Amino acid sequence: MSDLITAEVRESVERSVLCWLATSDESGQPNVSPKEVFAVADSQNIVVANIASPQSAKNIRVNQKICLSFVDVFVQKGLKIIGTAAEIKPSVPEYFRWVEPLHAIAGDRYPIHSVFVVRAIAVEPIVAPSYRFYPSETTEKSQVQSALRTYGVRQDKGA
Numbered sequence: 001m002s003d004l005i006t007a008e009v010r011e012s013v014e015r016s017v018l019c020w021l022a023t024s025d026e027s028g029q030p031n032v033s034p035k036e037v038f039a040v041a042d043s044q045n046i047v048v049a050n051i052a053s054p055q056s057a058k059n060i061r062v063n064q065k066i067c068l069s070f071v072d073v074f075v076q077k078g079l080k081i082i083g084t085a086a087e088i089k090p091s092v093p094e095y096f097r098w099v100e101p102l103h104a105i106a107g108d109r110y111p112i113h114s115v116f117v118v119r120a121i122a123v124e125p126i127v128a129p130s131y132r133f134y135p136s137e138t139t140e141k142s143q144v145q146s147a148l149r150t151y152g153v154r155q156d157k158g159a
């Protein structure tokens with residue numbers, strides 16, 4: 001299988017503060033919830049910490065098909081990872097390999113019950129409509145300025 005998590009995808013994932021994990025249950029009922037403890041594990045997999053995600057875990061046990069999306073809310077670009085997820089629990093030897101980058105993020109503050117290992121099948125860009133509808137006046141810089149105003153955030157002088 002080709003390596004879908006390229007350096008560019010990794011950079012986009014690492015720039016995102018949150019990701020959104022979409023799963024569905026046996027009836028097809030969708031569920032989506034935010035996760036902030038995640039990491040690129042290798043060129044095909046992203047790991048997400050199950051700290052407080054019982055419904056996601058339940059759904060992944062019955063349906064491995066998932067979608068994970070990341071958006072840099074300031075630049076207003078991101079990506080969608082379409083793939084499958086497996087829940088890896090501490091009882092299996094390979095758990096330590098998968099959980100390691102998550103411990104580096106979460107430290108001891110949060111207990112990690114298990115790890116969702118997301119294997120990418122496809123990666124698609126997410127782009128705010130302004131980039132397409134108003135290309136002559138939309139740049140990453142203008143989007144950042146606009147998002148800063150929308151969210152009422154003041155940028156550091158040095159940034």
Ligand SMILES: Cc1cc2nc3c(=O)[nH]c(=O)nc-3n(C[C@H](O)[C@H](O)[C@H](O)COP(=O)(O)O)c2cc1C
Nearest residue numbers: 031033034035036037049050051052053054055056
């Ligand atoms: C900003 C934010 C970050 C979160 N990060 C995580 C996380 O990394 N892992 C996790 O298991 N839950 C995380 N949560 C909590 C879950 O999103 C929340 O418990 C949710 O209800 C779980 O839903 P689920 O059982 O449908 O997955 C986060 C919540 C918020 C608001």
